[in-house]
Structure formats: structure tokens, C-alpha cells
Amino acid sequence: MKFSDADPALEGFINTVHVDKTNNLWVGTDKGLLKYNGAHWLHYTDTSGLNSNKIAYVENDSNNNIYILTDKGLQKHENNEWKTIDVYKLNQKAITKMYIDNNDNIWFLTYSNGAYKFDHTNWEHFDSSNGLSDNWTLSVIQDKTDNIWIGGAEGIDFFDGNSWKNYLGNIINHPNTLYYDNNKLWVVTIGGGYSIFDGTNWTTHNRASGFVSNHVQKIEKDKDGNVWIATYSKGIIKYDGENYTYYTDENGITDQVWTSFIDSKNNIWIGTSELSAAKFDGENWSYFNSDNSPLLNSVNDIFEDKDGNYWFATFNDMWNGLICRYDGEIWKTFTPLDKGSVDKILQDSKGNIWFAYSFTDSKKNEIIVKYDGDRFDIVSLSTELPEDTIFSDFKNGIYTIYEDKDSLLWFGLGEHGVLTYDGEIWKHLTKKEGFPWSGVRDIIQDDEGNYYFASDDQGVFKWVVNHDDIKTQVQKKVPFNTFPNPVKDVLHIKNDNVLIKTTQVELYDVNGKLLYTNYYHSNYELNMSSYPKGVYIVKLKYFNYVYT
The missing domain is CATH 2.130.10.10 (YVTN repeat-like/Quinoprotein amine dehydrogenase)
Structure with missing residues (x-):
């Protein structure tokens, strides 16, 4: 039915x-x-x-x-x-x-x-x-x-x-946001604190290792080299490389910080789930709430445009969102969509400001709004994407917006991959292009042009992309180790890449007949004792990579 x-x-x-x-x-x-x-x-x-x-x-x-x-x-x-x-x-x-x-x-x-x-x-x-x-x-x-x-x-x-x-659970399985600095990838996980990957090793900071909170929302670095860590349970924390300084409800801000932002003047802004927003100039806190601004109770994102205006993605509940602009003196509000939660804000290299929504009109898939400085244009994915696109894939809205070094815009979907936009054409990257079928919470590009994606069910993964056709290129290093060879009873498959979460294993005979298949996490033991002696082929798949 x-x-x-x-x-x-x-x-x-x-x-x-x-x-x-x-x-x-x-x-x-x-x-x-x-x-x-x-x-x-x-x-x-x-x-x-x-x-x-x-x-x-x-x-x-x-x-x-x-x-x-x-x-x-x-x-x-x-x-x-x-x-x-x-x-x-x-x-x-x-x-x-x-x-x-x-x-x-x-x-x-x-x-x-x-x-x-x-x-x-x-x-x-x-x-x-x-x-x-x-x-x-x-x-x-x-x-x-x-x-x-x-x-x-x-x-x-x-x-x-x-x-x-x-x-x-495994603390690296639920990444939320990413930050890249000095050849190090910082991964903020849901309920697992934050981890730093230097290209070889992971270092994790959570309650088990002595850090004060497992609920880290965002990480940014200011002009003085201080790292600011926004948490949902312990306010916002400044780390100067040696010591932590804590700003919590004792400073007049809530402990429940949704997001943070460092502006052009090196002020730190926070958006909260209870008390709207606050600004710290290095000495004093300023507070913005319903008493002195049009901000609603919760603030999802804060952004400063090229003209020095501050934009706020704010909401009361999942259906009632509001865009607010503040020039330092005057507030102005915008509601380009009748309903929905405003989640993310980004200004691209051409000066357009993009807003990502969730919980909007699921029939029209109106989850993206563009502001060119004069007017708001609503992007309906039902018209921008091919007719055979499964529009229900976008029902949870957009987690993140990112512009890469080639001015290509990326939109991380609440379900099923990403959208890209080059200024003319929208593309939906799915399994066909080698992209994992999962929600993407954050996207970042390193100095060599590689992409890192924080996904709901694939952990953190690295993607090498050719912009001409947005196809995945071949990864050079084989991330698996299999032993022994020849096998007596059990073939051990070891995963040498912690970024890989789910792998499919397939066993074939020399005629290409599939004998066995399964999915596993981390390491795996393939029982070969029930098969006759002979030559067999083992194929390992993750994302769009295949190893034999």
C-alpha cells in the first residue's frame, strides 16, 4: 500500500x-x-x-x-x-x-x-x-x-x-565536526570528546583521558593561536597550548553551547540552546537574548559576512526558525521559508550567503536558500536535480555547507551523501559515484586538496576527488593486512586504517563463483576449514575501493 x-x-x-x-x-x-x-x-x-x-x-x-x-x-x-x-x-x-x-x-x-x-x-x-x-x-x-x-x-x-x-561505545564512530590546522585533523565526536589525527596516530581527549567533557560541539583557533572548544556540558573552553581556561554558567553563559565563531576582530561568539548568543572580547562578555534582540531561544550557527554584518541561524523548535542580521547597532530579521529550522550559514567567494534548513516542506525539498545581497532565492531541489532523484533522501535537511579551494560548494545531507553546486549545475553524489550512503555532518579540505567527511555511519573518511567528473580516484596504500598465506583454517583480516568503519568481504573460487559474503567492522576472521583445499580469491570492499 x-x-x-x-x-x-x-x-x-x-x-x-x-x-x-x-x-x-x-x-x-x-x-x-x-x-x-x-x-x-x-x-x-x-x-x-x-x-x-x-x-x-x-x-x-x-x-x-x-x-x-x-x-x-x-x-x-x-x-x-x-x-x-x-x-x-x-x-x-x-x-x-x-x-x-x-x-x-x-x-x-x-x-x-x-x-x-x-x-x-x-x-x-x-x-x-x-x-x-x-x-x-x-x-x-x-x-x-x-x-x-x-x-x-x-x-x-x-x-x-x-x-x-x-x-x-567506540568514540570515533560518531564524528560531528572537523577542523584542519598545521597538517593535523581535529575530529569532534558525538559523546566522545575530540581526537587529533597527525597522519599516523590518533590522540583522544575525553573524560576518560582527563578532559572535562565528552560533548564537544566545535573547535576553532583564534588569531593568537588559542584553540576554543565549544561543549554542550561545560560551556566554552580556551586552550593556549598548555592550560585550559573555562567559561561556564559562572561567567553568565550557559554550559550548553551549540556553536562558536571567531570574528574578524578576534571576538569569540557562542550560540547556545537556552540563552541565545554571547560575545567575548577577551575581557568581558556581552549577551544577546530576547530582551535586547530578536534572537530566539537557540542559536545553531553564527557567521560574519565580508561587510562585517553578523548573521544568526536561530530557532524556537524544529518548525520555527529565523534568520537574524546584526550590523553592530541594528537588528533585522528574515523568514524566506515559512517553516523550518535554520542550521548553517556560509558566504561563498562570490559574496552570496547560503542558508541550510531542516524540517521544511518535504514535498518541494526546499532546504537551501541563497541571498545575493538584494533578495533571497529559494532552491527547490525538486527542480534543480534530475527527475529520477529520490527526493525523500533530503527529508532530514542539511548538516553543513562548505566551499572548497576551487569554489565548488558542498552540502552535507541529513541522509544519503552530499550535494555539489558549481554555480550552474547541481549534483547529488551517491553510491554510483562511490560515495557512502550516509548523513554527512561536516566537510573539510586539506592543503593537498584531499577531502575529509564526517559521516553518521561511516566514521571519518578521506576522499580524493576529480572535479571534472567527481569520481573517486584509486587510493595508493592498501589499508588491509591478510594472513597467513597459505591458510590452514582461519584467514585473519586486519584493518590498518582507523578511518574505515564497514568493510564487505567476499570469497570466490577460481572460476569466479561467489562462495561467501559478509560485512564487518574493524578486524575479521574468515573460517576456511569447511572449504576443500585449493586456490581462493578474497575480495575486500569499502566505499568504492576494491582490493583482491
Whole structure:
């Protein structure tokens, strides 16, 4: 069964889909809640009992009662009525997941305050102070023996009903932003601190190694050589090469810093998730919020254009974003798109300012806006890309914008690769061009023209690109070591490149017949004991590279 724009009920941005115990389909949108019973649609809105039309999550309990979470709180559908439930002190905008377990407890995961459990009478709060490995929680599931498993930024947490056990993950698997300086690649990871790659070795700075925070958002260097480290739990930190200086809520700024920016005057700006923005001139902090500016609560990005104007990507929730410009005295606001979160800002070498959005009109794929100094032009990817492009690939918006040394613009997608724009032609790089099928959070180019990409599910990878056709060139060094040869029982495959996360192994006989295939992470042991003695071919694939 397929639903499309032809179905009159399917209007608005779809945030969640849920199937209840009697196979009814529930669709949460920003224009209400839809129910499909297999034949007819039923539309619930704020005129029929909902406290808001913006539906974030839908779940059902063991009695098939429906619970919804909106931007105005929690509601239960019972006896054909919607009843509002007090949600304690929860910030609905900070919730990453709602889940109802086998005992009808309702769990709420958040990106900054851990997890909450509600048994319909009492609330329990779990965070890093009483069992969780981290306060950034993303996923939850209950096993057959009623244990709760929570996936977070640092790993997996196990709860047996009484106590927690932590299983920490690989810190390099979730890179967020990249910074390149003095032939060193700095990688900021989600929940893993930051790591520095000198071309041979990795050095990691996180809580386990003595650094104060695992939640690093961005790294930049000022004109004096100081490195500024923006964190989501410990404010912003200055590192002069020997000592760390901490700027936190004790200095009047929030500990939860989303982004940072160093302007032409060497001032450090920060965007936060609670108190809008602040500027530090080396001695004093200046604060910008709703009292003295049009900025909304959260600031995703800050940028200074060539004329010295400051641009802010700001939002209240995922649907309501705003572009703000500040010339040092006067503020001006722009809303080129009716809805959506403004995430990134960049000015290209021609003077155009680009804005990247998420949570916009998924039908038109309007996630890019260009400002030429006079007007805003909205880029609809439905018209700029070929007709056979799968437009739903762009539903999560854009993580990053980057201009390379040849003035080619790169846009890292929330899902499935990147877009490029040379001033005339848009291209979507996918598996066909050798690009991994994943979200790209950041892009950077080194002094030799090589590209580094921080991706959601491929770690950090290096790409050598020919701009004429944007094809991947052959990597010279073989990143694998296989032994022994000849093989007795087990062939050991060792990955010598930490940038490679997922590899496919294939085993062929001398006639080219495929005997075995599998995917693995890190190192692998291929059991050959069940195959007759003879000559076999092993093929290893990662990205678009193939080694035999």
C-alpha cells in the first residue's frame, strides 16, 4: 500500500508513524494526528481535543490506549476523549524519544537531561549522576525479561529495574565536526570528546583521558593561536597550548553551547540552546537574548559576512526558525521559508550567503536558500536535480555547507551523501559515484586538496576527488593486512586504517563463483576449514575501493 500527496489527509510535515495493536496506522504531523483503519482516514486537530497540532511521538499501551506527545505536552486517548497528563518538568523540545514498556511505564529520552520514567503516578529521573553513562539519550528498547536498554551518545546502558550497567561505545564512530590546522585533523565526536589525527596516530581527549567533557560541539583557533572548544556540558573552553581556561554558567553563559565563531576582530561568539548568543572580547562578555534582540531561544550557527554584518541561524523548535542580521547597532530579521529550522550559514567567494534548513516542506525539498545581497532565492531541489532523484533522501535537511579551494560548494545531507553546486549545475553524489550512503555532518579540505567527511555511519573518511567528473580516484596504500598465506583454517583480516568503519568481504573460487559474503567492522576472521583445499580469491570492499 502506498500513500502520497493524492491522499487528502496527508498534509503537513510527517514526524512519526505508529501502528497500534489492532493494525490502525497513526501518523503524527505538524498539522494534527491522522488515523487510518485500512479504509478511511480520521483527522484529529486542536479543534477536536488535541492540545496542539504539532505531534512529535505516538505510542500505545497494553490496552491499546493511544498516547501522543506534542509541543504542548502529553495526551492520552481513552473513551473517545483526549486527556492531558502533567509531564512533570519535562522540556518537550528536548525529548528525543517516547516509549511505553511492557508494564505500561512511559519513558522519555532527552538530549541533555537523561531519561525519565512515568508509572502514571510517580516520576523517576535517570542521568549520569545515578546510573546513565551520559545525559544524551537517543533510543530505548525492552527485552524479553523486561530489562531496559538505552542507547546514548557514549554507548548503551542496561537497567534491570534496580541498577544500571554501562557498555561504552567506540568514540570515533560518531564524528560531528572537523577542523584542519598545521597538517593535523581535529575530529569532534558525538559523546566522545575530540581526537587529533597527525597522519599516523590518533590522540583522544575525553573524560576518560582527563578532559572535562565528552560533548564537544566545535573547535576553532583564534588569531593568537588559542584553540576554543565549544561543549554542550561545560560551556566554552580556551586552550593556549598548555592550560585550559573555562567559561561556564559562572561567567553568565550557559554550559550548553551549540556553536562558536571567531570574528574578524578576534571576538569569540557562542550560540547556545537556552540563552541565545554571547560575545567575548577577551575581557568581558556581552549577551544577546530576547530582551535586547530578536534572537530566539537557540542559536545553531553564527557567521560574519565580508561587510562585517553578523548573521544568526536561530530557532524556537524544529518548525520555527529565523534568520537574524546584526550590523553592530541594528537588528533585522528574515523568514524566506515559512517553516523550518535554520542550521548553517556560509558566504561563498562570490559574496552570496547560503542558508541550510531542516524540517521544511518535504514535498518541494526546499532546504537551501541563497541571498545575493538584494533578495533571497529559494532552491527547490525538486527542480534543480534530475527527475529520477529520490527526493525523500533530503527529508532530514542539511548538516553543513562548505566551499572548497576551487569554489565548488558542498552540502552535507541529513541522509544519503552530499550535494555539489558549481554555480550552474547541481549534483547529488551517491553510491554510483562511490560515495557512502550516509548523513554527512561536516566537510573539510586539506592543503593537498584531499577531502575529509564526517559521516553518521561511516566514521571519518578521506576522499580524493576529480572535479571534472567527481569520481573517486584509486587510493595508493592498501589499508588491509591478510594472513597467513597459505591458510590452514582461519584467514585473519586486519584493518590498518582507523578511518574505515564497514568493510564487505567476499570469497570466490577460481572460476569466479561467489562462495561467501559478509560485512564487518574493524578486524575479521574468515573460517576456511569447511572449504576443500585449493586456490581462493578474497575480495575486500569499502566505499568504492576494491582490493583482491
